[in-house]
Amino acid sequence: MLxxxxxxxxxxxxxxxxxxxxxxxRYTGFxxxxxxxNLLIDxxxxxxxxxxxxxxxxxxxxxxxxxxxVALTTMxxxxxxxxxxxxxxxxxxxLAVGACFGSMMGAIIHYFRIQPFIVTLAxxxxxxxxxYVIDINTIxxxxxxxxxxxxxxIALPGGSFISxxxxxxxxxxxxxxxxxxxxxxxxxxxxxxxxxxxxxxxxLPIGRTxxxxxxxxxxxxxxxxxxxxxxxxxxxxxxxxxxxxDVIAAVVIGGTLLTGGVxxxxxxxxxxxxxxxxxxxxxxxxxxSSWWTKIVIGLLLFLFILLQRLxxxxxxxxxxG
Amino acid sequence: MMKHHLFxxxxxxxxxxxxxxxxxxxxxTVNMRDGHLYGSxxxxxxxxxxxxxxxxxxxxxxxxxxxxxxxxxxVAIAGxxxxxxxxxxxxxxxxxxxxxxxxxxxxxxxFAGVWNGFLVAGAGIQPIVxxxxxxxxxxxxxQLITDGQIITVSSTPYKYIGAGSLFTLPxxxxxxxxxxxxxxxxxxKTALGLFIEAVGCKPTASRLAGVRSSLVILAVYMFCGxxxxxxxxxxxxxxxxxxxxxxxxxYxxDAILAVVIGGTSLNGGRFYLGGTxxxxxxxQTLTTTIYMIGVPPETTLVVKAFVVTxxxxxxxxxxxxxxxxxxxxxxxxKGKELNPHA
Numbered sequence: 001m002l003x004x005x006x007x008x009x010x011x012x013x014x015x016x017x018x019x020x021x022x023x024x025x026r027y028t029g030f031x032x033x034x035x036x037x038n039l040l041i042d043x044x045x046x047x048x049x050x051x052x053x054x055x056x057x058x059x060x061x062x063x064x065x066x067x068x069x070v071a072l073t074t075m076x077x078x079x080x081x082x083x084x085x086x087x088x089x090x091x092x093x094x095l096a097v098g099a100c101f102g103s104m105m106g107a108i109i110h111y112f113r114i115q116p117f118i119v120t121l122a123x124x125x126x127x128x129x130x131x132y133v134i135d136i137n138t139i140x141x142x143x144x145x146x147x148x149x150x151x152x153x154i155a156l157p158g159g160s161f162i163s164x165x166x167x168x169x170x171x172x173x174x175x176x177x178x179x180x181x182x183x184x185x186x187x188x189x190x191x192x193x194x195x196x197x198x199x200x201x202x203x204l205p206i207g208r209t210x211x212x213x214x215x216x217x218x219x220x221x222x223x224x225x226x227x228x229x230x231x232x233x234x235x236x237x238x239x240x241x242x243x244x245x246d247v248i249a250a251v252v253i254g255g256t257l258l259t260g261g262v263x264x265x266x267x268x269x270x271x272x273x274x275x276x277x278x279x280x281x282x283x284x285x286x287x288x289s290s291w292w293t294k295i296v297i298g299l300l301l302f303l304f305i306l307l308q309r310l311x312x313x314x315x316x317x318x319x320x321g
Numbered sequence: 322m323m324k325h326h327l328f329x330x331x332x333x334x335x336x337x338x339x340x341x342x343x344x345x346x347x348x349x350t351v352n353m354r355d356g357h358l359y360g361s362x363x364x365x366x367x368x369x370x371x372x373x374x375x376x377x378x379x380x381x382x383x384x385x386x387x388x389x390x391x392x393x394x395x396v397a398i399a400g401x402x403x404x405x406x407x408x409x410x411x412x413x414x415x416x417x418x419x420x421x422x423x424x425x426x427x428x429x430x431x432f433a434g435v436w437n438g439f440l441v442a443g444a445g446i447q448p449i450v451x452x453x454x455x456x457x458x459x460x461x462x463x464q465l466i467t468d469g470q471i472i473t474v475s476s477t478p479y480k481y482i483g484a485g486s487l488f489t490l491p492x493x494x495x496x497x498x499x500x501x502x503x504x505x506x507x508x509x510k511t512a513l514g515l516f517i518e519a520v521g522c523k524p525t526a527s528r529l530a531g532v533r534s535s536l537v538i539l540a541v542y543m544f545c546g547x548x549x550x551x552x553x554x555x556x557x558x559x560x561x562x563x564x565x566x567x568x569x570x571x572y573x574x575d576a577i578l579a580v581v582i583g584g585t586s587l588n589g590g591r592f593y594l595g596g597t598x599x600x601x602x603x604x605q606t607l608t609t610t611i612y613m614i615g616v617p618p619e620t621t622l623v624v625k626a627f628v629v630t631x632x633x634x635x636x637x638x639x640x641x642x643x644x645x646x647x648x649x650x651x652x653x654x655k656g657k658e659l660n661p662h663a
Contacts, residue, residue: 062449112640114633115587117388117449121574122629129622136617245457258450291464298458305446305454 008255008308009267015300016270019277027284034160039276044165045070045228046246046275050254050268051176052220053247058180059213060193060260061109061116066221067243068127069098071236073225075131078139078235087145094222101127102218106211116214124244131237138236141229149230165227172223176265189213193260249297250275253304274300326584329635330599333582337606344614358489361609367491369605371396371552373598374497375572376579377504378548380597381541383580386521386589387441387448389542390573392549394459395433397568399426399550400557401466404474413476422479423554430550431543433459438542442535456573464566473562482558493555500548505594514592517541521589578625579604582632 024031040047049066056063073094080090105123109116141147153161180186188209191199200206228240252258253274254267278296282289341361342349351360375392382389406422407413433455440451485492508514519527520534528534552572557563581587582603583596607628611621634640 108630108634111643112634118577118581118587118629118633121577122626122633124626125574125622125629126626129620129624129626132617133620133623245453248453249457252450258447289464289469291461291469294461295458295465298454298461301457302454305450306444309444309446 005262008304009264009270011307012254012267012270012274012304016274016277019274019281023277023281023284026281030280030284032160033156033158035280037156037160037162037166039273039280040166040169041163042279043272043276044163044169045224045231045240046243046250047169047269047272048172048227049221049224049243049247050250050272051172051265052217052224053244053251054176054254054256054263054265054268055180055189055213056116056217057248057251057256057258058193058260058263059189059210060196061210061213062120062248062258063102063105063214063217063221064117064120064244065101065105065123065127066217066224066247067240067245068124068131069101069218069221070225070228070240070243071131071238072127073098073222074229074232074235074239075134075139075237076235077226077229078141079134081141081143081146082139087143091226094226095219098218098220098222098225099215100218102221103211103215105218106214109214110207110210120214128237134237135235136237138234141233141235146230146233150233163230165230168223168227172220173265173269180263180265185209185212190261190263193263195261246275246297249301253300255304255308257308258305326593326596327599330583330596330603334599334603334606337603337610341606341610341613344610353489357486361613363491365602365605365609366494368609369601370491370493370497371556372572372575372579372605373601374500374548374552374555375576376583376597376601377501377594378545379573379576380580380583380585380592380594381504381508381517382448382545383577383585383587384517384521384589384592385538385541386524387538387541388452388577388587389437389545389549390449390452391433391437391455391459392545392552392576393570393572394456394463395430395546395549396553396556396572397463397563397566398433398459398466399430399553400563400568401463401472402426402429403479403554404472404557404563405466407474407476407479408472410476413474414478416478419476419478423482426554427547427550430546430553432546433550434543434546435539437546438539441542442538460566463563463568467563471562471564475561479558480561482554484559493559496551496555500551501594501598504544508592508594513537518591521591575604575625576601578629578632581629 020031020036029035049070053063053066076094076097077090080093081087101123105116105119108114109119149164152164154163154167155161180189188199188204191202191204192206192209192213196206199209225240229235232239250271251263251268252271254264254269254271256263256267275293275297278293282292349360349362351358351362353359375396379389379392403422403426406425407419410418412418437448437452437455440446440454441448444451481492482496487495508517516527516532516537519530519532520537524534524538549572553568556568577587579600580597582600583593583598585592585596604625607624608621611624
């Protein structure tokens with residue numbers, strides 16, 4: 001019998017399969033390995049960012065700066081490459097920028113007890129603004145390494161292929177899964193999200209964990225930015241506008257509780273994939289327009305939050321009774 | 322005097338205005354042309370009015386311990402539906418048609434508020450999550466209404482809402498003033514304000530004390546939706562067009578910023594409508610100033626980020642404590658140096 005805590009994640013996975021099934025029945029050419037791989041290729045950056053966001057939400061916080069961080073990363077990378085910097089310097093640098101940015105926000109949240117929501121909001125303004133300070137126009141990238149990354153197709157059996165970004169994204173998901181479920185840090189994060197006070201009384205390093213969580217999210221979003229740069233081959237201040245919402249939606253649809261303490265990296269994976277399937281179905285449909293994506297995602301968000309609410313309420317009632 | 326809640330916001334606004342006066346002396350000049358007043362100050366009031374409206378609604382929501390992320394989307398929806406109705410009319414200048422459009426968009430924005438309020442008070446979902454749903458889906462709905470296009474209208478009565486003038490002043494200033502006075506009277510001259518603050522302090526306790534907290538929460542979200550809807554009407558009428566994708570973008574953030582600058586705590590429990598008004602004016606003046614001194618407007622975001630951080634740090638008890646501690650430590654050390662044997 002399925003444990004109650006796994007119901008949301010099972011619903012998410014089933015929903016993904018069901019949506020994919022509907023698509024396969026409706027459209028010829030939908031049911032193929034390549035369509036699944038395309039989901040991964042097109043959403044690799046979202047997947048990377050969602051792993052970081054899962055940690056933040058599990059810890060009981062939220063990070064609104066993700067989308068702007070992606071934009072800032074594309075901007076820094078593009079401008080440095082234009083100056084002739086080699087990629088092996090640029091990529092570590094942007095990752096370091098992401099880590100610093102994240103840990104700074106984490107430190108402000110922890111030491112000055114300001115709500116994560118408002119601090120990361122300021123971070124969002126800051127990163128977006130810095131993009132425009134660098135340049136208000138698109139900077140195209142013609143670096144050979146980046147072009148190779150964008151165009152390399154890794155052939156798989158059955159004539160299908162994936163891109164390098166997919167490998168990066170899957171590695172991040174794997175690392176996130178390991179960190180969340182098999183390390184002490186992971187348990188600290190879950191404990192922090194469950195009840196900060198209890199975690200504090202148990203002697204867990206609250207401050208370190210909190211700052212680390214936002215640093216992870218910062219690194220993940222700048223890595224997502226790197227992957228996004230491979231995908232777009234340009235830097236632009238308006239890249240990834242509103243992406244934080246897609247990421248939060250993916251994490252919530254994946255069964256992570258926004259109140260913290262409960263969450264699954266694999267759930268976020270399926271959350272991203274569901275968004276991808278919706279987009280693919282809409283593009284196969286042809287007549288439906290892109291705004292339906294937003295409406296459907298909003299509806300799904302509503303259903304999943306309601307489901308979580310019902311489940312947690314019943315659990316609460318059981319404990320009480 | 323420094324303890325008064327309007328002291329810091331007002332001195333910030335004063336400093337900004339003073340800077341403008343020194344930088345460009347004709348900042349305060351107001352000209353009369355064709356029976357309308359023109360000048361930077363009037364512009365600030367005129368272009369700032371949607372933000373003031375949204376921030377007013379947001380203040381009451383935040384006072385109940387909530388937050389409304391969906392205001393930007395409600396702006397887009399209200400603007401889209403009103404422009405759609407006006408553009409479908411046979412004679413766009415007909416007053417009845419414009420009134421219908423206004424009524425429908427006001428009703429729709431009230432409904433958006435009911436939806437948010439129901440999720441928060443009825444279903445018991447966290448406000449940030451509950452309103453996130455409408456924030457995501459709302460823009461989709463707005464685009465659905467406009468069919469993904471930018472609807473342009475050419476209607477004189479509709480244009481009047483956002484760009485008309487009454488007694489030589491922009492008409493929208495009067496709308497804002499009316500709503501501000503209404504909200505002020507309702508919350509400060511009746512017990513409603515007290516109820517809102519009670520719910521913000523402790524919903525359970527206030528319910529036990531006989532306050533119908535879910536009704537208060539519902540009313541507050543409805544008011545916020547209404548304000549956002551009217552702001553959407555003003556914004557779209559000012560440019561005579563509705564853009565489902567971009568209308569009201571980032572407004573939720575500016576509105577929250579205005580509320581926080583105004584001294585209302587994000588934890589709920591107390592609120593200052595006057596502070597919010599000043600906060601919104603500060604943001605608008607800041608934007609105007611940045612445009613005027615020739616700094617690229619893109620840096621507005623960075624400046625705003627610094628302002629948010631600074632304001633939050635000042636509000637944060639731990640930060641003040643840290644500063645106080647350091648100061649007293651320094652004084653202690655100084656005392657030791659002066660009198661080593663004490």
